[in-house]
Amino acid sequence: MDKRRSLVEAASLVEDGATVAIGGLSMNGAPMALVREIVRRRARDLTVVAIVAGMPVDWLVAGGCVSKVVSGLISFEGLGLAPHFRAAVQRGEVEVEEYSEHTLICRLQAAAYGLPFMPTKAGLGTDMISMHPDTTRHEQDPSTGEHYIACTPLPVDVALVHAHSADSQGNIRVDPKLIWMDNEIVNAATTTVASVEEVLPHRDFVAEPHRTTYPRFMVDAVAVAPYGAYPTANFPRYSYHAQFFADYVQATRDPSAWAEFWQTRVVGPAEQGDLLDANGGPNTLIDIAREA
Amino acid sequence: MDKRRSLVEAASLVEDGATVAIGGLSMNGAPMALVREIVRRRARDLTVVAIVAGMPVDWLVAGGCVSKVVSGLISFEGLGLAPHFRAAVQRGEVEVEEYSEHTLICRLQAAAYGLPFMPTKAGLGTDMISMHPDTTRHEQDPSTGEHYIACTPLPVDVALVHAHSADSQGNIRVDPKLIWMDNEIVNAATTTVASVEEVLPHRDFVAEPHRTTYPRFMVDAVAVAPYGAYPTANFPRYSYHAQFFADYVQATRDPSAWAEFWQTRVVGPAEQGDLLDANGGPNTLIDIAREA
Amino acid sequence: MATNPTEVPGYGCTIDELMVVTMSRMMGDDTRAFNGAVSFIPVCAYLLARRTHAPELVWAASSIAIDADPKRIPESTLSDALWDGASMLSNSPFDFWAMAQGARYNTFAFRGAQMDRYGNVNNTVIGPYDKPKVRLPGGGGMADLSCMIPRIYLWSTTHDPRTFVERLDFRSGIGWGDGGDHRERLGLPGGPQACVTNMCVFDFEPESKAMRLASLHPGVTVDDVRGATGFDVLVPGGEIPVTAQPDEEEIRLLREEVDPTGARRREFS
């Protein structure tokens, strides 16, 4: 079965009102090309699950697509706070259901594994647990009295991940297999949509099958998106674009500057090449190339 | 810190009475060279944890080293049952604490993760659970009523694994990273001893760090043992030696044939080269080489 | 090592081949299967189905090597010789068990030294557990996968009263449990769909979940099955169909491409 789709088609699998989980971690490996298409088609009322993220959540919030964020941490790290996320939460427009990373992983695992809960010591004695006693229950083991947190299932409608390559059947390589918590969202999701830097012949997957990360039957659509994680990184091919983050934060300080920035440098460009062109073109590609 | 040891030194980390977990799966990747040294030094009263295994357990039982086997499955598959294991259990000399694969994995994970238990649906409604209600407790989730099995920790003193390569500091590569359940025993163990096909310069690990499987601080001793999984396989370098399994099973049918087989083809040979020499030499190496 | 299985009268094939083809036809494009140890018949069945009517079928050789296409079937169905042509080698605890628990795989076949009317199996001991008459290999992943995977298929190459028993000495893997809605009450998905033996095919009666005669292999009578089965066999009214004949092409593919060295006959030793 040929799983290849255009970015527009792939992004359309995220329906309004869906719970969508976003891969990557902080400045690394976010499925930005897919996120951009979701913003461009003006999706609404999404619940966004993002364990540790920044730019993809800020784009979705800036685009008015989000009603709730289920997350461990949202920031641009040393490059600033995620400005639209922060402002929307402070205005009460976006709800944040905050978990810690591991309780979120455990909730995704419980959903993926069909279990009533996954146990962890994570979060004991913190407000992260007392805040949602139904989904992260503080329990004691009946036999030993040991304290633990029972993390209940968090089902996901669509997982969005960015990877290095795919074959036409939907086998996916993250290469090297540094998958952050992407496996957790793919395992928990009903539908998985992957963007990839390139499509390779199926025979390449057969030649080195240990490099395959997700098998075809767990992947529903594959969209080719060169530099599809831009402005985040795709290790080891390219790094994040620090200048984009700086310009982005700067632009949010002035509404008219922001409107132009958003139009010309985020949502306006039609294709991936246009997006890169609008953000410095070849000089940017040279800038984000990793040193060998 | 230089973690390199001789096979004899490395095997001596398994003390009499210890709980020792054995890596590999069935005909694949068992740490046979280490097991052989344990047999040769006449270790006693071991509790052997082996999720799915055959030959390593049969050697340890034949050598009189074992009082208990904690396992999911012990056989030579299409090549027969593990004859000494079977006979010793039927004579009541070796106790078997049988679990299913996943409940055993969960027990090891609970030990590794410092949790009172790990939950699974595995084993519900089977005698595998009713047999040891203290370590695999049938529970119901208080919130949903869902049934699950709470698998309690199974601590391990020493994990024995065979891998492809190491550096002198004890970083280990299983390459490709097809680790069966080896990670579970390494994570659960106080001490990890690895045999490896070869030691590589540290710079090779730095050049391709994504290929490292266990970091130096989880490994206590590394012993070089070329063909250290023989007569089991070390994918993709060599396959199991079917003829050895057949000869072994045949020899057990006659006590005098067995005594000679055991001496000349298992415990007698001094070094790895001698062992291979006693089992067909270069013809065997050609026989077990995998087709490209 | 392996004795030759008997000819199936009039079908131009042997009983192992009829069993493989029969099981193969139970699989479809939506089958996502894997195999454990000593599973020659189902491995042949998956490979054959993929070559005939179910090209999209997923099979993970040894639970590891997804979409493998081996040149031959080796003595161990957990062996790397089974992995050639795979498009993914999965990492056991992290990939395989995650997928099995989540029922990303939906099909598993197992056999046992003993089997009861509800398709529960024993591969642990004959006799008392602590002092067994025969120590068997052990249940392995049976207890796990019989709880995780919705479509369970059973097979046996030794249809006799020692195998098909009134009461198991040990329940290593669960079929329909105590029958009726037992699986459902435990929250377990699906259950056994069929049992293919060297004499017949059983399905399971929808209410009681007991084994029921579905078809007889050529030359086998209802009384033969009754005599070879240690529990009362449910026999539906009317004519019992004869197990369908394999096509010539199925037999050719099995003999020439799927299993040219006849590994499937190892189950008849």
Added chain:
Amino acid sequence: MATNPTEVPGYGCTIDELMVVTMSRMMGDDTRAFNGAVSFIPVCAYLLARRTHAPELVWAASSIAIDADPKRIPESTLSDALWDGASMLSNSPFDFWAMAQGARYNTFAFRGAQMDRYGNVNNTVIGPYDKPKVRLPGGGGMADLSCMIPRIYLWSTTHDPRTFVERLDFRSGIGWGDGGDHRERLGLPGGPQACVTNMCVFDFEPESKAMRLASLHPGVTVDDVRGATGFDVLVPGGEIPVTAQPDEEEIRLLREEVDPTGARRREFS
């Protein structure tokens, strides 16, 4: 972007450098550390300790890249630019979280927008959770790792009453909890060992587990610390020592090798 931290009078270094060196000296050959986001000071401390007195120290850059030796420290301490020279890139859920849960790592450093006397931290919200005055990034892995890792180190580059508060608006990560034996009662290992600020070093009084003044940076008085701290600071009797002076070699290594681009100063913006 980053303001220049102040000079430490008489020490020939700036306050960021004194903090790094002070934290570095708390580490040993048995330290097995990793770092999260925005952790410039501890990352510098681990790298410096490995170059001076603790060559066997383990540090996993971004919790991923074990034994990394980066050429420079980038804007993100979760960035791949931090991974150069690593001997292992670990897979996050399967390797890292297994090792963290099992306390194979034993050292973690974190800071928060608010910190209380027991070393609990808030990085979630200022004001009420549902309608915050300031929405902070979130706790990330704080709640997890503060429960899993026995040796916790805290730091703050903004020692003032808004940071060191009587009562957190939200407890994102646990230090000594409610003090005393609270961690022990919850079954949590170890607890906070020290807190290094831009004014002083705190340790924790063994019984109450409350922050206690351990040393003052040059030019800082006990009253300065009291005035900058929103809770009552425990001050032991006798002379409070001055935080030890960095060696010239430590400062040289930090400036020239560990952090030549001065990423550590980002924490003083």
